[in-house]
Amino acid sequence: MGTTPTEVLAFPSIKAIVRDNGTAEVVVAGNSRVVPDGDSLQDLRNNALALVVGEAQTLKRPVRVQIEDPEGHGELIVHPDNRIESVSYEPRPARRRAQAPATAPETVAPAVIETVPVAAPEPVAVPAQPAPVIEETAAAVERQPWPPAPVEAKPSSASEEPESAQAVTEAPLTRRSLKETSFLVSAPVLEPATQGWRGTLTRMGLRMDPSAEELSEREDIRTVSQHWPGPRKIAVVNRKGGANKTPTVVNLCAVFARYGGGPVLAWDNNESQGTLGWRTEQGPHNASVLDLVDSSTRLLSPEANSADLAHFVHHQTADKFDVLRSDENEEGDHEVTAEEVDIVHRVATKYYRMIVMDSGNTARSANWRRMIHHTDQLVVPVTAMEDRAEAARLTLQTLESRGGHDADLARNAVVIVSESTDARRGMTGDALKRAKAEAQRIADGFAPLVRAVVRIPYDPALVNGPIRYEALQPATQRAWLAAAAAVAKGF
Incomplete structure (x- = not known):
């Protein structure tokens, strides 16, 4: 079923212009994009x-586009799923040679749609008629998106009924199944922008759609x-300290x-003393x-509840997760x-x-x-230093060589590359540039080896002391x- 044109926002203004000199451009909200x-x-x-479809996918809704080319002009509705509907299309008047004989007009082959033959016109004067506005279904436009295929006029008489009318009359009326009908709207409503100048205009009363950057953040x-069925466990590993x-x-x-995402626990699984605390x-x-291991029997009993964990974990009041510290007894030798x-x-x-x-x-x-x-998921952090990156590679290589579950974790790992370097070196302007360049080199090196690579910018709030998410830039x-x-x- 086609989209009602009035349901499609006219913002942003989009024009697709194709010129007879072999160039074209798409203009979105005044910004020109070369085709x-x-x-x-x-x-x-x-x-x-294709560029307009990309804009529709970014906005996650259909968009209007004004089209113009040497053959005519009109308006289309373009959907994110690549469906295209025609609202209107008006061909330009055919240009004819001045010296052409009146009794033998020139036959002009169509320049755009080669699959639709155009018969030579009869040498009989035909009264000029206004160009028709062509309405088409989405399926027809998909096959011939722009311009819409011309409608071929057929002679008819008072005693002869058009074939299309006969088909409509002869088509049996069928009752739709109740199981195939729903009054619920499945598509989520796009909330207006909250960030940047779009968010400012929304707060002033002019509803604006979010930018591509804001849509990406919302998706993350x-x-x-999500709440996954069952607990999810992430291991953060690198055999190199720092x-x-x-x-x-x-x-x-x-x-x-x-x-x-649910109750979250940070567990310091260092064999002796870790630094998470x-x-x-x-x-x-x-x-x-x-201490938690010693009390595990009681904690695993049916009588235990989540509040009992407060005796063993350290709650982060601002960031809302719990920390299970490693043993910090300096005199102890327990590993x-x-x-x-397992406990x-x-x-x-x-x-x-x-x-x-x-x-x-x-x-x-x-x-x-x-x-x-x-x-369930392996995360391998590295800093912008080659020895940390090499240690990360060797960690992944070790797991891959073990095969089975370990190898799957290595192939599906996420590498997080931080632009920070050794804090003792400081981070001057030149050091920051070198760290960015080195981080990019390391990220590019890991990209073909793992599932995903993410870069983290340098932030002084991560260098020393307790880490607070709100303190980050x-x-x-x-x-x-x-x-x-x-x-x-x-997951």
Whole structure:
């Protein structure tokens, strides 16, 4: 069924212009976009419509487009799914040679639609008639999008009924199935813009559609806000220290917790002493993972409830996730075993939807390997330093060489490249440029090896001390949202 033209917004103003000199352009809200060259006039039309389809996909709704070319002008409705409907089309008057004999007019082959033959006109004077406005169905326009195919006039008499009318009369009337009918509107309503100048105009009373950037951000928020069937476990790994593992754990947890992905736990699965507790807020106790293991029988019993976890985890009051710290007893020599990882995993998956696991630097340790066994999605952070990147590559290579589940994790991994460097070097203007260039080089190197690569800009709030998501710069927050969305897509 076609779209009623009045239902389609006239904003933004879109024009598609094809010229007889072999050039074309698409003008969107006054901004001109060059149309790729084509071998024919029809190629230029198709290339122009492809740009308009891209605009419709960006806006996620149909758009109007005014078309103009050497053959005529009119208006189309272009849908994001590549459907095209004609609103109107008016051919230009045919140009004829002045010296052509009146009794033998020249037969002109159509320049656009080669599949529709045009018969030579009879040498009989025919009264001039206004050009018809052609209404077409979406299916017909899809086959011949621009210009609409000409309608061929057929002679008729008072005693002869047109074939199309006969077909309509003879077509049996059928009753639609109630199962195939619904009054519900399935397409979501596009909320107006809230950001940038579009958001400003919306707040002033002029409703504006969101920009492509705002639509992309909304999609990332929707992605990280999902509730998956069953808990999801993320392992953050790199065998080299100082690769940004702990900041990655904190920021991924903050994004998932803030956007409603469910109760989120950051678990420091270091074999001895980790640093997650140093970069996060401490609760009113000193409990660690070993205390939780000692109380696991009670926590796994039917009588236990989620409030009992407050004795063992450290809640982040601003970022809304919990932290399970590693053992920080300097005099202790206990190393977490594979069996203890299993115990913590059972407790964590009972109470949390999302579990993000920090890790140590030894891929051979029992607790590291057992963590990988429980992992659904692998995240490999690196900084803009070649030794961190090489350590990340070797970590992925180790997992891939083990085959099976480990190899699948390596191939489906998300690499997060931070532009930060060693804090002791400082970040002057030249250092920032070098870090950006090195981060891009590393990102390009990992791109063909893993599922996704995300870059994080340098931010001084990530260098030292406890990490707070609100303290990050807007560009950094947006980058971490994109990173979390890339991770979530692996679920």
